[in-house]
Amino acid sequence: MNVAAFFVLLSHWRHRPIQLATLVLGIALATALWSGVQAINAEARASYARSAAILEQSGLEQLVAKDADTIALKTYAALRRAGWNVSPVIEGDYRLGGQRLRLIGIDPLTMPPEGRVVSISGSSDLADFIGGMDVLVVSPATAKRLEGEKNLRPRVSDVIPDDAAFTDIAVADRLLKRGGALTRLVVAPDQRVDLTALERIAPDLRIKAAGEQPDLARLTDSFHLNLTAFGFLAFVVGLFIVYSATGLSYEQRRATFRTVRSLGLSLRALTSMLLIEILALGVLSGLLGIVIGYFMASLLLPGVAATLRGLYGASISGGLALRPEWWLAGLGMAVAGTLLSALQSLWRVRKMPILASSQPRAWMRASGKGLRVQAGIGAILLVLALGLAIAGSGLVAGFAVLAALLLGSALILPVFLSAGLTLAQCLSGRALTFWFWADTRMQLPGLSLALMALLLALSANIGVGTMVSSFRYTFLGWLDQRLVSELYVTARDETEAARLAEWLKPRADAMLPIMSMSAKVLGSDVQLSGVADHPTYREHWPLLQSTPDAWDAVSQGRGALVNEQFWRRNGVKIGQDLALPGGWTVKIVGIYSDYGNPEGQLMIGAEPMKTHFPDVPILRYGVRIDPAQAPALAGQLTSEFGLPRANIIDQSALKQQSRAIFEQTFVVTGALNVLTLAVAAFAMFASLLTLSGIRIAQLAPVWAMGVRRRDLAMMEVFKTVALWFVTFLAAIPVGLALAWVLLVIVNVEAFGWRLPVMVFPLEWAKLGAIAFIAAILSVLLPVLRLANSKPADLVRVFANER
Numbered sequence: 001m002n003v004a005a006f007f008v009l010l011s012h013w014r015h016r017p018i019q020l021a022t023l024v025l026g027i028a029l030a031t032a033l034w035s036g037v038q039a040i041n042a043e044a045r046a047s048y049a050r051s052a053a054i055l056e057q058s059g060l061e062q063l064v065a066k067d068a069d070t071i072a073l074k075t076y077a078a079l080r081r082a083g084w085n086v087s088p089v090i091e092g093d094y095r096l097g098g099q100r101l102r103l104i105g106i107d108p109l110t111m112p113p114e115g116r117v118v119s120i121s122g123s124s125d126l127a128d129f130i131g132g133m134d135v136l137v138v139s140p141a142t143a144k145r146l147e148g149e150k151n152l153r154p155r156v157s158d159v160i161p162d163d164a165a166f167t168d169i170a171v172a173d174r175l176l177k178r179g180g181a182l183t184r185l186v187v188a189p190d191q192r193v194d195l196t197a198l199e200r201i202a203p204d205l206r207i208k209a210a211g212e213q214p215d216l217a218r219l220t221d222s223f224h225l226n227l228t229a230f231g232f233l234a235f236v237v238g239l240f241i242v243y244s245a246t247g248l249s250y251e252q253r254r255a256t257f258r259t260v261r262s263l264g265l266s267l268r269a270l271t272s273m274l275l276i277e278i279l280a281l282g283v284l285s286g287l288l289g290i291v292i293g294y295f296m297a298s299l300l301l302p303g304v305a306a307t308l309r310g311l312y313g314a315s316i317s318g319g320l321a322l323r324p325e326w327w328l329a330g331l332g333m334a335v336a337g338t339l340l341s342a343l344q345s346l347w348r349v350r351k352m353p354i355l356a357s358s359q360p361r362a363w364m365r366a367s368g369k370g371l372r373v374q375a376g377i378g379a380i381l382l383v384l385a386l387g388l389a390i391a392g393s394g395l396v397a398g399f400a401v402l403a404a405l406l407l408g409s410a411l412i413l414p415v416f417l418s419a420g421l422t423l424a425q426c427l428s429g430r431a432l433t434f435w436f437w438a439d440t441r442m443q444l445p446g447l448s449l450a451l452m453a454l455l456l457a458l459s460a461n462i463g464v465g466t467m468v469s470s471f472r473y474t475f476l477g478w479l480d481q482r483l484v485s486e487l488y489v490t491a492r493d494e495t496e497a498a499r500l501a502e503w504l505k506p507r508a509d510a511m512l513p514i515m516s517m518s519a520k521v522l523g524s525d526v527q528l529s530g531v532a533d534h535p536t537y538r539e540h541w542p543l544l545q546s547t548p549d550a551w552d553a554v555s556q557g558r559g560a561l562v563n564e565q566f567w568r569r570n571g572v573k574i575g576q577d578l579a580l581p582g583g584w585t586v587k588i589v590g591i592y593s594d595y596g597n598p599e600g601q602l603m604i605g606a607e608p609m610k611t612h613f614p615d616v617p618i619l620r621y622g623v624r625i626d627p628a629q630a631p632a633l634a635g636q637l638t639s640e641f642g643l644p645r646a647n648i649i650d651q652s653a654l655k656q657q658s659r660a661i662f663e664q665t666f667v668v669t670g671a672l673n674v675l676t677l678a679v680a681a682f683a684m685f686a687s688l689l690t691l692s693g694i695r696i697a698q699l700a701p702v703w704a705m706g707v708r709r710r711d712l713a714m715m716e717v718f719k720t721v722a723l724w725f726v727t728f729l730a731a732i733p734v735g736l737a738l739a740w741v742l743l744v745i746v747n748v749e750a751f752g753w754r755l756p757v758m759v760f761p762l763e764w765a766k767l768g769a770i771a772f773i774a775a776i777l778s779v780l781l782p783v784l785r786l787a788n789s790k791p792a793d794l795v796r797v798f799a800n801e802r
Contacts, residue, residue: 005260006273012253023245024285027338029679030235030242031289032296035330037231039297042326060112062208063185063198070181075202082196085188087111090172092183092518094165095490095619101142102164105172112188130168137166177615184208235333236407236456243341243449246278250345257349271350278342279335286334290327296675371414371445378411389745398746405741406456409734413455414448417726435702440719451727454771457677458728461767462735467742470758475595479655481542485512485622486630489637490647497619503641504623507633510534512622513606517613519581522570526600528580530609530616536624545574546590557608559589565752566600567591578602584612595753627651677774685778713783717776724775728768 013020063079063086065071076088087110094103108129129135135153138146141162143154160166173180187207198205250257261270385404388397418441425437489504491497504511515530531537533555543550544564553559560578572578576588586604594601609616625633630650637643699712736759743755 002265002269002273005263005265005269006276008256008260009253009273009277012249012256016249016252019245019249023242023249023281024288025682026239026242026245027282027285027334028289028292029682030239030337031286031330031334032292033675033679034231034235034333035290035293035326036296036300037228038326038329039293039323040301041228042323043297043301046323060189061187063187063202063205064208066204066206070178070183071185071202071205073180073182075205076182076185078201079185082201083192084195084201085110085112085191086185087188088169088182089184089186090169090176090178090182092172092176092178094175100163101136101138103172103176104164104166105169105176106166107169111186112190130170134171135167138164177617235337239337239341242338243344246342247345247445247449250274250349267350271346274342274346274349275339278338282335282338283331285338286331289334290330293330294322294327371418371448374411375415378408378415381405381408381411384408389741393749395746395749398741398749401741401745402738405734405737406459409459409730410452410455413452413727413730414444416730417448417451417723418444420726432702432707436715436719440723443719447723451723453679454681454724454727455731455734457679457681458731458767458771459734459738461677462731462764463738463742465763465767466736466739466757466760467747467755469760469763470739470743470755471595473758474755478542478593478595481540483651483655484536484540484624486625486627486651487623487634488514488649488651489621489623489643491619491643492647494617494619496643497617500641500643501621504621507636508623508625510536510624512536512624513618514620514622515606515609515616515618517616521566521578521580521600521602522572524566524570524600526566526602528609528613529601529603530606531603532606534624536622542593544591544593547574550589553587553589554603555605555607557584557605557611558586560586561590561592561603562588563592563594563601564754565594566602568748568752568754569600580604580612582612584608593753595755600752677770681771681774681778685781709789716783717779720775720779721772724771728771732764 063071076086079086087107090105092103094101135155136146137155137157137160139160139162140156140158142160142165143156146152146154154165157166167175172178185205198207257270261267381404385401385408388401388404392398392401421437421441421444425434425441428434428437489500491500501511512532512534513530517528519526519528531554533551538551541561543561546561547553547559550559550561554561560580562572562578566572572588574588574590577585578588579585580602592603610618623630623633634648634650637648638645703709703712736757740757743757748754
């Protein structure tokens with residue numbers, strides 16, 4: 001009996017292959033969007049870990065300074081004399097012409113084998129490496145970019161990440177001008193048992209545990225969290241297809257449920273069979289989704305890599321590995337999401353009486369009760385979103401606001417639509433119009449999930465589109481303020497920099513030195529930038545807040561300007577004293593916007609910076625000149641002075657590069673938005689196609705009373721367009737609220753800067769047109785099926801028991 005009943009239940013899919021394809025594709029698409037994003041994140045984090053293991057020896061414990069940037073050479077000597085088996089490392093950013101390298105100096109004689117990434121095969125190689133020959137071990141791509149550098153000897157290694165170089169610690173000390181100050185000490189795994197405690201020898205050091213999250217991974221956490229959030233949104237939208245398809249399949253099989261229950265099949269057995277069926281579909285569809293997700297991630301990975309390189313300087317591999325952590329998680333999400341989507345339908349099957357299942361109105365009443373419950377949950381979620389927006393803090397709280405806002409709005413949508421349809425029904429003056437609105441309301445339970453998916457997709461597109469457009473408009477204006485100098489030139493060394501300054505004096509209106517160094521301020525790593533006292537900065541620099549004499553204080557060495565990221569993360573205020581390295585104390589006199597920079601930055605006067613940090617080289621200059629003469633001067637710098645073309649950047653090229661990086665940043669987000677909208681359109685199509693199979697019974701009486709099939713088909717089109725239009729109108733305020741949360745809460749927590757919210761109605765109109773086309777396409781096939789239905793099919797309805 002049980003086996004026969006199970007095959008009877010499965011026969012439903014044999015008779016409705018399109019509905020089966022809809023269900024399978026719904027699960028597969030939801031899984032693909034989620035697993036694809038997770039595959040990208042897993043590959044990026046694996047690249048960070050590989051890079052940290054190579055560049056930072058993260059697989060070993062290390063000693064780092066507690067409150068400073070460097071470790072004194074005498075501290076290292078004291079540890080060695082006390083028996084500590086440690087190896088010194090000096091690292092820092094080194095500018096070689098127009099190329100910035102992360103230079104890592106190591107001592108190959110004391111470095112533990114586990115941290116020795118540079119292969120030295122023989123005595124001659126070792127002699128070259130430690131013998132002052134200026135050997136740099138770099139990747140093939142970096143070696144190609146360093147061609148023509150006469151003072152260095154690049155050696156290629158495939159394991160070294162791009163834009164990084166290993167060299168002997170003495171060479172690094174000389175090139176970085178560290179004066180023997182060490183960056184960190186690598187601790188060998190094999191140590192003496194009777195070691196003197198670290199606190200007694202070097203109390204100013206701490207042990208950094210092996211495997212601690214790399215700095216780059218922490219820096220990019222917000223980006224990957226954004227990707228995960230959008231992937232999860234797409235997953236939820238995809239699950240609406242599954243929810244709708246499973247619910248409608250159960251409604252279509254209500255007569256079958258009644259029959260097998262009447263023949264003696266227990267409710268427990270029926271529920272178990274339906275559970276096995278949905279689990280099997282979830283596993284098979286999830287596997288298909290993982291395959292689709294893999295190919296989707298392969299297509300999106302180059303864009304993500306370019307974004308991470310542009311925003312954070314992170315380099316990730318272009319290949320995608322099939323890692324268990326993402327495909328197993330994707331399969332688990334597929335099964336869990338499928339079960340969650342079918343849970344309400346299974347519950348209805350268990351709770352409804354045997355005969356009630358055969359009555360369409362009974363199923364509708366059960367759906368109506370469910371709508372009221374979900375509306376209550378939606379209202380609670382909206383209140384929760386408001387509370388978190390007011391009282392919450394942190395990036396997780398920001399995404400919780402997003403989740404509660406979107407889900408709450410989606411859950412409330414069917415109730416508002418039902419109320420609106422009821423009002424339209426009451427205001428109807430003609431019987432056919434009255435029937436049209438009543439029939440639309442009766443279909444609402446079957447279409448509600450598709451409409452909720454459409455609301456989410458439209459809201460996400462409006463919200464993210466508003467964020468991107470607001471960012472673009474603000475960013476371009478900020479670029480015009482920030483990049484004022486007509487040319488930016490970089491010398492290859494200090495000698496050339498001095499010659500360049502003398503050469504440019506009679507040819508340029510002004511030369512603005514650009515100085516920078518890394519430092520630790522208030523316990524966080526920041527960049528100190530020295531700027532000249534010139535109208536270029538006083539008149540154009542984008543200050544958010546400042547004191548009246550801010551620029552005077554900066555030029556005199558009494559004050560400093562801090563970027564918005566440093567201001568927000570450290571909670572500092574204007575007028576607060578800041579202790580800079582070397583015992584220099586300044587007051588905060590202004591805050592400036594610094595979009596695209598994830599790090600904290602302080603601006604101080606160039607002359608005071610030279611006084612306090614005389615070893616900081618001045619290799620870069622901003623050149624002010626008549627814009628019409630800038631191309632000619634750039635040509636003279638190359639032909640007469642001999643500066644490489646790569647070391648000369650004109651303002652327009654720099655702005656173009658910045659705009660390109662900006663646009664690349666949102667390529668992946670835009671792709672996920674398009675995919676989410678496509679999934680929502682498919683959800684609408686699937687629901688309408690599935691409903692068209694059971695619409696004949698509801699339309700036959702109206703046809704029998706004289707309404708033509710063509711008119712009935714046009715009513716179906718109008719119904720779809722009306723529901724689409726109301727959903728689109730509802731998506732606008734939800735999308736604007738989403739944009740506000742992204743710009744005011746999430747963006748501030750993730751990146752440290754806040755942007756104004758701007759509205760772009762023309763973009764909404766374009767999105768509405770796309771959604772309108774999608775709605776028409778989704779109803780096209782079901783309407784054609786109805787318009788081409790034979791009169792015999794409509795008449796046959798009256799011969800069957802309903």
